[in-house]
Amino acid sequence: MKDIPALFGSMVFNDQVMQERLPADTYQALMRTVENGRRLDPSVAAVVAGAMKDWAIEKGATHFTHWFQPMTGITAEKHDSFISPVPGGKVIMEFSGKELIKGESDASSFPSGGLRATFEARGYTAWDATSYAFIKDGTLCIPTAFCSYGGEALDKKTPLLRSMEVLGRQALRVLRLFGNEDVSLVRTTVGPEQEYFLIDKSMYDRRKDLINTGRTLFGARPSKGQELHDHYYGAIKSRVAAYMRDLDEELWKLGVLCKTEHNEGAPSQHEMAPIFTTANIAADHNQLTMEMMKKVAARHDLVCLLHEKPFAGVSGSGKHNNWSLTTDTGVNLLEPGDTPHENAQFLLFLCAVIKAVDEYQDMLRVSIASAGNDHRLGAAEAPPAVVSIFLGDELTAILESLENETAYDAKEKVQMRVGVHTLPRFPKDTTDRNRTSPFAFTGNKFEFRMLGSSQPVSEPNVVLNTAVAAALDEFATELEAAQDFNGALGALIRRVIRTHKRIIFNGNGYDEAWLAEAAARGLCNYPTTADCLPCYVLPKNIALFEKYGVYSETEMRSRYDIYLQNYAKVLHIEAHTMVSMTQKDIIPAALRYGRELAQTIVAKRTALPGLACADTEETLLKKVNALTDRLAGCLDTLRESLHRADEPGWTSQSLAEYYRDGVVPAMEALRTAADGLEVLVAKDLWPLPSYGDMLFSVR
Ligand code: ADP
Ligand code: MG
Numbered sequence: 001m002k003d004i005p006a007l008f009g010s011m012v013f014n015d016q017v018m019q020e021r022l023p024a025d026t027y028q029a030l031m032r033t034v035e036n037g038r039r040l041d042p043s044v045a046a047v048v049a050g051a052m053k054d055w056a057i058e059k060g061a062t063h064f065t066h067w068f069q070p071m072t073g074i075t076a077e078k079h080d081s082f083i084s085p086v087p088g089g090k091v092i093m094e095f096s097g098k099e100l101i102k103g104e105s106d107a108s109s110f111p112s113g114g115l116r117a118t119f120e121a122r123g124y125t126a127w128d129a130t131s132y133a134f135i136k137d138g139t140l141c142i143p144t145a146f147c148s149y150g151g152e153a154l155d156k157k158t159p160l161l162r163s164m165e166v167l168g169r170q171a172l173r174v175l176r177l178f179g180n181e182d183v184s185l186v187r188t189t190v191g192p193e194q195e196y197f198l199i200d201k202s203m204y205d206r207r208k209d210l211i212n213t214g215r216t217l218f219g220a221r222p223s224k225g226q227e228l229h230d231h232y233y234g235a236i237k238s239r240v241a242a243y244m245r246d247l248d249e250e251l252w253k254l255g256v257l258c259k260t261e262h263n264e265g266a267p268s269q270h271e272m273a274p275i276f277t278t279a280n281i282a283a284d285h286n287q288l289t290m291e292m293m294k295k296v297a298a299r300h301d302l303v304c305l306l307h308e309k310p311f312a313g314v315s316g317s318g319k320h321n322n323w324s325l326t327t328d329t330g331v332n333l334l335e336p337g338d339t340p341h342e343n344a345q346f347l348l349f350l351c352a353v354i355k356a357v358d359e360y361q362d363m364l365r366v367s368i369a370s371a372g373n374d375h376r377l378g379a380a381e382a383p384p385a386v387v388s389i390f391l392g393d394e395l396t397a398i399l400e401s402l403e404n405e406t407a408y409d410a411k412e413k414v415q416m417r418v419g420v421h422t423l424p425r426f427p428k429d430t431t432d433r434n435r436t437s438p439f440a441f442t443g444n445k446f447e448f449r450m451l452g453s454s455q456p457v458s459e460p461n462v463v464l465n466t467a468v469a470a471a472l473d474e475f476a477t478e479l480e481a482a483q484d485f486n487g488a489l490g491a492l493i494r495r496v497i498r499t500h501k502r503i504i505f506n507g508n509g510y511d512e513a514w515l516a517e518a519a520a521r522g523l524c525n526y527p528t529t530a531d532c533l534p535c536y537v538l539p540k541n542i543a544l545f546e547k548y549g550v551y552s553e554t555e556m557r558s559r560y561d562i563y564l565q566n567y568a569k570v571l572h573i574e575a576h577t578m579v580s581m582t583q584k585d586i587i588p589a590a591l592r593y594g595r596e597l598a599q600t601i602v603a604k605r606t607a608l609p610g611l612a613c614a615d616t617e618e619t620l621l622k623k624v625n626a627l628t629d630r631l632a633g634c635l636d637t638l639r640e641s642l643h644r645a646d647e648p649g650w651t652s653q654s655l656a657e658y659y660r661d662g663v664v665p666a667m668e669a670l671r672t673a674a675d676g677l678e679v680l681v682a683k684d685l686w687p688l689p690s691y692g693d694m695l696f697s698v699r
Contacts (some may be wrong), residue, residue, distance in 0.1 A: 013056075029044045047097075056135055114557075173473075194271065194273070219311065244272075308453055309376055321448040357389055359467065359470075383438035391441050437509050
């Protein structure tokens with residue numbers, strides 16, 4: 001038996017290690033930086049760097065890197081060894097405070113959306129002392145933010161840190177209004193549940209589409225899919241169990257709080273949920289989790305697919321972003337309380353979320369937009385592209401009574417009022433049985449379920465934090481000026497419910513009728529990434545993020561451009577992969593099968609000269625022939641559509657729309673023809689492992 005408590009965090013320069021290894025005054029100075037965002041004294045940094053280096057070398061590290069999260073959506077690292085030459089042709093191991101705090105990198109190939117021209121390609125990485133350094137593959141990794149020469153954020157971490165600070169500040173103002181003086185810090189907490197597929201490596205290696213794009217671009221439906229729901233929570237196969245154990249250990253060493261593992265809805269689909277932690281650390285840990293999921297799979301001759309939709313017709317993978325606010329005194333601000341006073345405070349925070357989600361539903365949609373996620377949203381396996389909030393019947397009834405100042409409990413005939421002692425006990429175990437809602441209250445936290453499995457969690461949390469901060473700011477300003485706090489609070493809550501209740505929906509989000517109702521309520525519905533991205537630069541959204549210093553207008557415009565380009569590039573790669581697979585693998589297989597059939601017909605006729613016809617072979621040959629011709633036609637159409645995309649004159653937005661309207665339909669037509677052939681052609685001639693092979697490959 002391994003000693004898990006000893007293993008946990010063994011590769012992390014965590015609080016315990018710091019207390020052991022740093023002089024007391026250095027440790028305290030560092031904590032002041034971590035907790036209050038104070039600037040770190042260079043002399044303190046030098047001491048921390050020395051201790052970090054000694055610790056890392058003892059653990060076998062030879063290199064260090066500033067570990068950051070550029071706009072690629074994954075992490076980046078550039079390793080430097082600790083060696084430094086000394087006289088006599090020898091080296092010593094060194095790591096300075098300067099190297100810890102700041103890195104300069106010629107990072108001209110990272111997407112910047114025009115923020116950096118190549119002639120000023122320098123980017124800076126700056127130590128984020130709020131997230132512990134760790135050792136991965138013999139390298140000391142220092143979590144850092146990544147900015148341009150002009151100070152603009154070029155990464156996903158910087159805006160998240162900014163948004164957490166903004167939300168913390170506004171939440172504190174609200175707490176003070178309720179007479180709370182002990183809290184000095186409010187943190188955003190996040191627990192991301194991560195879904196993934198595992199398939200056998202030998203299958204993966206034979207699929208160029210999986211290798212190039214992470215998803216299957218071809219593949220006929222298997223005879224068995226997920227119809228029986230026999231995979232969800234099913235017994236975990238031993239090869240998968242060994243993988244999960246290995247993954248847990250690797251992540252535990254890195255301090256990731258892996259907690260729950262189970263089989264998911266689709267065959268070969270699984271999930272890992274960690275225990276929640278501070279948003280910024282949760283975002284770092286989710287990146288590490290995705291990286292380790294892939295690395296550990298390789299050791300087991302498996303491949304971990306994190307794409308949102310690896311297999312058509314089979315549920316895709318998402319990520320559930322559980323989100324709440326916690327004080328440094330350990331109170332969850334979204335936990336209904338025991339007293340009317342506590343519940344009045346809870347209601348105000350709840351109202352802030354309702355207002356924020358309603359006012360910035362477009363930005364929430366944008367924050368989870370990607371070509372991959374477009375396949376999931378609205379496909380009756382994931383929430384629709386329309387953002388709405390699930391509160392549950394009981395909480396909704398409470399809000400309705402508050403809005404109308406009517407009795408909540410018919411028996412007691414108590415009028416619902418805020419501030420006066422007529423609030424009832426709130427339901428504490430609003431277990432959420434609605435899995436179709438994009439944004440659900442689950443008793444003491446909200447669960448944002450629209451995220452795609454491969455996306456970093458930073459962006460949706462930036463939007464959520466900033467939008468909720470804006471609502472709290474408005475509430476605090478209004479209530480701070482009020483003569484009669486209770487009266488003003490009641491009026492404010494009623495007004496918020498009245499104005500924003502359209503965003504609350506407790507029904508079935510997969511239902512077609514909901515889309516019509518949502519439209520009648522005036523809610524946004526952007527089916528694709530190309531549709532929703534323009535919201536990024538709407539004046540109201542730029543105004544929000546600029547006001548709180550989370551994004552500048554320049555940063556937003558650059559991000560808008562990066563996401564548009566990314567969408568077009570993903571579709572470009574997918575379409576070209578389809579062209580090549582069709583030309584080089586699929587058409588040759590169809591022709592080979594056609595020849596085999598033709599030869600059989602001739603051979604049979606020769607062998608049996610009296611034979612009038614060879615029905616089976618002839619019918620099959622005609623079908624294969626017709627479909628092959630159709631496939632070749634579709635291939636030409638797709639090629640032509642791609643030529644147009646290469647012509648000059650597009651803007652990023654018009655090109656994204658062209659891919660959506662001009663290329664995607666051609667890809668779909670090509671796939672239909674190819675999948676039709678797969679059903680006909682002999683298995684030994686078909687060049688690609690089938691859905692059945694892949695989905696049931698791991699035993
Ligand atoms: P589910 O039914 O969705 O699986 P769980 O109760 O298992 O719900 O919790 C899912 C995730 O929510 C876990 O990662 C958990 O750590 C996280 N979570 C729980 N409480 C909070 C909170 N206060 N803030 C953020 N995340 C939380
Ligand atoms: Mg969940």
